[in-house]
Amino acid sequence: MNWDWSAVWDFMPRFWDGVLTTLQVLALGSLISFSLGLVWALAFRAPTRFVRWPVNLITEFIRTTPLLVQLFFLFFVLPEWGLKFSALTTGVLAIGLHYSTYTAQVYRAGIDAVPKGQWEAATALSLPAHRTWFAVILPQAVRRIAPALGNYVISMLKDTPLLAGISVLEMLQQSRLAGASTFQYTEPLTVVGVAFILIAYPASLFVRALERRLVR
């Protein structure tokens, strides 16, 4: 085995650029998935089935098909429809959209877990719908939801390398480029693999602690 530490140091500037891009994708992707997930979750509870059924079908379709193919779909098809985005924006949109279908289920479970009496109390107090949601239901649901959302952020982190498929310069793509220019893949790919474990493991410990604290 020939492990070359100089190749590791040479890779570091690229690696940090990759880490920044990965974190950027993660932050924006989380923002989209958390917001859009809430929209889906509220649509699941729409009074008419003409809204509920299509929303169920769309979210089920997105959830059961691969993120990579969705990424290619958005990357190659949107320009045909006159919507031209950068690879990074397309990647963020794909990750946000894909994970919104998972977070929607989390919101749904969290909202369903709020005791029925809380809805009745809000009705008894004649609270308008937006006050019922934002002052009564969602604050209670968030306690149950937060740890599950945290788990999906970790899953999202592990899916960011897929963006290398459309040449977004995240960690994996940076290691591929470093390998292609020096013909040494061992060090960059190992650094990236270890980096994932070093980020994901403490993050999962944090989510578990959050779960113990919030969900009683």
Added chain:
Amino acid sequence: MTAGLWQHWVLPGIWVTIQLTVYSAALAAAVAFGIGLARTHRSRLVRFLAAAYTEIFRGTSALVLMFWLFFVLPPLAGWQLVPMWAAVLALGLSYGAYGAEIVRGALNAVPPAQREAGIALSLTPWQRTRLVLLPQAVPEMIPPFCNLLVELLKGTALVSLLGVGDVSFAAYLVRLATQDSAEIYTITLVIYFVLAFAITRGMKALERRTKANLGVAK
């Protein structure tokens, strides 16, 4: 899309995707049971090693692992894995770590009195696991394993980045040949949806049969 493209690329691609799913699922199931049982072992060292395995393989991305096995392993081990087997190994080892948590959870969910009954009957630890715990835990594992299998099916799309001719790679080639992205990628998404639907239905039937065979109340 012409019949020729279907015949030469898409249908063989679907077959490769199915093969990849089956091989990776078999490896993942073996790893899941091995590591899941090891996590409930009496020895602290065995439990620690099994926990380390799950944390490491759940901590990293399956795609990074796939690339590592394909590009890094050859110079280290001195032999080259064909892309297909690098993919199967990466998917099986990764999803096996998730499966191990399912096995552990299901084994821990069996009431402690069942284990105690096994001890009272002087069964060895392996006999207790095999004859008392696993038959009760297996029906509980089927729904989460169904979700995992759908995730695994979706995960097989990653192999297209190594050039394995699965349905995603076929889509890439057909897009190059026809310059029509919308049609081929819509068809590809529908193919995955149908395969996932088939898996879900198949696993539901298996769950019903397993519960009926084991006499577990529905």
